[in-house]
Amino acid sequence: MENGGEATKWRFGAANPALEAAGRQSIRSIVSGLFDSLDKSDPRPVAPLGHGDPSAFACFRTAPAAEDAIATAALSGKHNCYSRAAGVEEARSAVAAHLSRELPYDVTAGDVVITAGCNHAIEIMMAVLAAPGANVLLPRPGYPLYESRAALCGLEFRHFDLLPDKAWEVDLDGVEALADENTVAMVIVNPNNPCGCVYSYHHLAKIAETARKLGILVISDEVYDHCAFGSKPFVPMGVFGEIAPVVTMGGISKRWMVPGWRLGWIVATDPCGVLREKKVIQSVIDYRAISVDPVTFVQGALPQIIANTDKAFFENAMDVMRKTAEICYQKLMDIECITCPHKPDGSMFVMVKLDLSSLDGIHDDVDFCSKLAREESVVICPGIGLGMKDWLRITFAVDPSLLEDGLERVKSFCKRHGKTKEVN
Structure with a gap:
């Protein structure tokens, strides 16, 4: 022109x-x-x-009760407005109660931030941790969105190996060798995508001890929570929150078989309050305030989805x-x-x-x-x-x-x- x-x-x-x-x-x-x-x-x-x-x-x-909860919430006229940055209060409370049932302490609504699926939770956590010079430790093989999101926000990432000859357990010696004074977190996925393994209580305890030794937090991606059908039961990483601070990420996409509903969460499973002291959860809420919102009627339906789905x-x-x-x-x-x-x-x-x-x-x-x-x-x-x-x-x-x-x-x-x- x-x-x-x-x-x-x-x-x-x-x-x-x-x-x-x-x-x-x-x-x-x-x-x-x-x-x-x-x-x-x-x-x-x-x-x-x-x-x-x-x-x-x-x-x-998915369960009929979950579909009914969505329809009821959408037709109620109560969920057509914006939600707060941390999410709808009733949804946060429902997630807190849901996770607390398997932890040796109570999670509160204030520990929970609702996200637009677990992928959104990954985006948020990588951005929140991206302080100048910081690095995060990621599993290999692993879900590549962690790398992509870290790279986009300038967060250095380093890979530790999962060991195929040891049922894909974390190479904890490798984790220690990779970490330095700028390492802020390590990521685990349990049950594991892509390997199909479920980590034992003993192995998770060793992960927590390693994180404590290094002074880093554990990001536990549990979007496949309870998708366990072998000899090992699912154990939430938050059980070990008194040893090292744990950020638990999860959602309804896999357990309820509804990935298109895009509803997830970030939760501080950290009874010692280290994440609050370090303002990690506040940073998560601040990021959510400038990011996409999860659909409000799905948030509104969440308490009924969790409560009414038959075992x-x-x-x-x-x-x-x-x-x-x-x-x-x-x-x-x-x-x-x-x-x-x-x-x-x-x-x-x-x-x-x-x-x-x-x-x-x-x-x-x-x-x-x-x-x-x-x-x-x-x-x-x-x-x-x-x-x-x-x-x-x-x-x-x-x-x-x-x-x-x-x-x-x-x-x-x-x-x-x-x-x-x-x-x-």
């Missing part, structure tokens, strides 16, 4: 490199790219084993999850090029290792997943997006028959691309 004979020099449009990098590493972006690789002419149903959204399947539909709903959901986890594990054991180091006993995922030496024409985990999507209409998340090159993350939060069919297609794909064994 010209103005008076001179071309206008527009001054906008320069890309934000940090945002571009974060976008490329997001699970949603990676999995969406694989869906673009699908052969649209394939008549078979797509087997979506790449991301954990069980709500798409009838066997994982049988959770039991039935875990029965199905236990069944699909077993299907997944047994099917994977029958695929030669894939190794599953630990049978999943929690969350909705399992991490497995690719043996590229037994495959012909497959360069890495991304190549494997791209070709699998195109040839078999099966979508699996490559491990590189979770910090583990040549690994795969598979979700079993899928209708059992479709899961079986999808993993049979993975087996066929691996056989078709398998190297021919030499005969002496």
